[in-house]
Amino acid sequence: MISAREKGLFQLLVGFQISIILGIYFISMWLVLWDQAIPYQAYLKYAIIVAIALVLEATSRPGALRPTPGRVKRLASAVSRRQWVWMLVSMTALMVFSRDQRLSRMFLAVFASASLLALYFTNCHLIRLIGGLGMKYFRSWRLRTLVLGPQDWCESILPEINDLNSMLEVKRIELTDGVRKAVKDYTYLIEQEPIDLLVMPARHLPDDVVIHLLRQGDRLGFRCWLPLEITRSYGRRFNLQRAGRLDVLSPPFEPLENTSNQFIKRIFDLGFSAAVILTVLPPLCLMVWLIHRRYSPGPLFFRQDRVGKNGMTFRVFKFRTLHANNDQEAKQVTKSDSRVFKGGALLRKSSLDEMPQFLNVLLGDMSVVGPRPHMEEHDYKFREIFERYGVRRYVKPGVTGLAQVKGFRGEVNRPRDLRHRARLDNFYVTHWDPALDLRIIAMTGISMIRPPKTAY
Numbered sequence: 001m002i003s004a005r006e007k008g009l010f011q012l013l014v015g016f017q018i019s020i021i022l023g024i025y026f027i028s029m030w031l032v033l034w035d036q037a038i039p040y041q042a043y044l045k046y047a048i049i050v051a052i053a054l055v056l057e058a059t060s061r062p063g064a065l066r067p068t069p070g071r072v073k074r075l076a077s078a079v080s081r082r083q084w085v086w087m088l089v090s091m092t093a094l095m096v097f098s099r100d101q102r103l104s105r106m107f108l109a110v111f112a113s114a115s116l117l118a119l120y121f122t123n124c125h126l127i128r129l130i131g132g133l134g135m136k137y138f139r140s141w142r143l144r145t146l147v148l149g150p151q152d153w154c155e156s157i158l159p160e161i162n163d164l165n166s167m168l169e170v171k172r173i174e175l176t177d178g179v180r181k182a183v184k185d186y187t188y189l190i191e192q193e194p195i196d197l198l199v200m201p202a203r204h205l206p207d208d209v210v211i212h213l214l215r216q217g218d219r220l221g222f223r224c225w226l227p228l229e230i231t232r233s234y235g236r237r238f239n240l241q242r243a244g245r246l247d248v249l250s251p252p253f254e255p256l257e258n259t260s261n262q263f264i265k266r267i268f269d270l271g272f273s274a275a276v277i278l279t280v281l282p283p284l285c286l287m288v289w290l291i292h293r294r295y296s297p298g299p300l301f302f303r304q305d306r307v308g309k310n311g312m313t314f315r316v317f318k319f320r321t322l323h324a325n326n327d328q329e330a331k332q333v334t335k336s337d338s339r340v341f342k343g344g345a346l347l348r349k350s351s352l353d354e355m356p357q358f359l360n361v362l363l364g365d366m367s368v369v370g371p372r373p374h375m376e377e378h379d380y381k382f383r384e385i386f387e388r389y390g391v392r393r394y395v396k397p398g399v400t401g402l403a404q405v406k407g408f409r410g411e412v413n414r415p416r417d418l419r420h421r422a423r424l425d426n427f428y429v430t431h432w433d434p435a436l437d438l439r440i441i442a443m444t445g446i447s448m449i450r451p452p453k454t455a456y
Helices: 002-033 040-060 072-098 105-137 151-164 183-191 207-220 229-234 259-279 281-295 342-349 357-363 376-385 389-394 415-431 434-449
Strands: 143-150 168-175 197-199 223-225 239-243 246-250 301-307 313-319 367-369 398-400
Touching: 002 040, 002 105, 040 072, 040 259, 072 105, 072 434, 143 151, 143 183, 151 168, 183 207, 207 223, 259 281, 259 357, 259 367, 259 434, 281 342, 301 376, 313 357, 357 367, 357 398, 367 434, 376 389, 376 415, 389 415, 398 434, 415 434
Parallel strands: 143 168, 143 197, 197 223, 367 398
Antiparallel strands: 239 246, 301 313
């Protein structure tokens, strides 16, 4: 019920935003080009692309980024950036593939600036505005809610639904601990209050009472909520899914479980890796070969088993930065490590030794952006340190990642180093979107020029 209402608010928000952005588009066009002959057909097709991009962004947006009345301001900045990037990338792609040079650069600058401000403002305020109008003009907007349960449980559950105060009008009936009421007593309590929603704890009430109250809801016309105690005690969200004839609880889907998102990411990986392999990798191979000849003759590439998606191992490619004859390949490289030859230290610090991994991206074992792959020995060790380490296995490992651009790279000296790194990897897995990938790639370029202190 609440989720359906929030979904409706989200759809209204997106509809209003598309109308506002299209209005800004045509106003920007008129302001900049009012004294010129405007190629209306060219500008119209870009307006259509903008609208389509906003619709596709909304339909593919992960649930964690869908604004609700309680967290709308907290998400406004991230959501606005995501929508803005989708619009500009779509317009740029059409411009490149159609070889269209008719769009005014001044128009693009005005539209891009104004649309970003409009998206941020609407993401901050529009849902609350729509909700306020609903409360003012529609009597059924606020749901008459009854919280029924032991005193401790009622006191613990009420703060957790405070974000819905704009939708709920809450009363509570506290049950005395240890006193078991008959079914008719619960029925009497419920019938004394005209309600739209009953919130009760399945764990604290007898099964026959819960089933009776559910049936009573069907009879009298109110809905029932049974909060998931495992979510509150475990600290993670769960979704109810239908699997065959079973209703099962499972953690929320990650964005990259969506097939369309996988397709978008794979297309980007293929295009980006092919460009790097054809343009950057050949001269880099020559440079590294010359460094090898000067400081440490041996194979150009170093190949090693790493753990990838779903725990499957694959052979990763890297430029060799250690002397060829050493028997400590599984040992992490430390500061001033004697195994690293002189030119290899420069390759490692600038991350150029990772460039051959674009071959792994092309082969499908890795992605351009994702959690960095670890050796099997380290993987076994790290999962004992951090309880949610395995979440990073839900996606392909990356040539670069969020943890690396935030400075968490190189040797793991303390459990805290691993926890910080794994938390950032998990954030990436649960909050992926194309805009985040582009941001990480840009930050990677900066970190190659100005490496962190942990790069060695």
